Amino acid sequence: MLIGGAITVVGAVIVVAGGGATVMTFLGAILVFFGQNIWVPAQYALTAESFPTRFRTTAYALADSIGHVGGGLGVFLLVGIFSQFPLLGSLLGLIAFLIVGALINLLAPRTRNRSLEEISA
16 A cells, blocks of 8 residues: 555656646656555455454445545545645645555554454454
8 A cells, every 4th residue: 555655656746747748747647546546445455354244344334435425525625725735735745645544554453364253253
């Protein structure tokens, strides 16, 4: 997830360094999109694996719903704040949430090579 965040930061820097050149903006945007798409599947899997089996579906659905509501509200609340910064500051400010989320996920329970029954106990 941190690698996805780093790729996203590189993409944001390319967008800004391109100075509005279409090719540079396009390449930077592709990197931003690619970096986020490395992060998103891992986040969804981690969210699902963090709950005991007996109520995993319900807990995941609630966590996912709350995350979507937060994402929707964030667009309205953060765009006004970040629009006051230069472009690089705005992009890095938004990407910071991705990086912080990746760092928080380092605290998640380890599930590799463990059975679902063991994790649920």
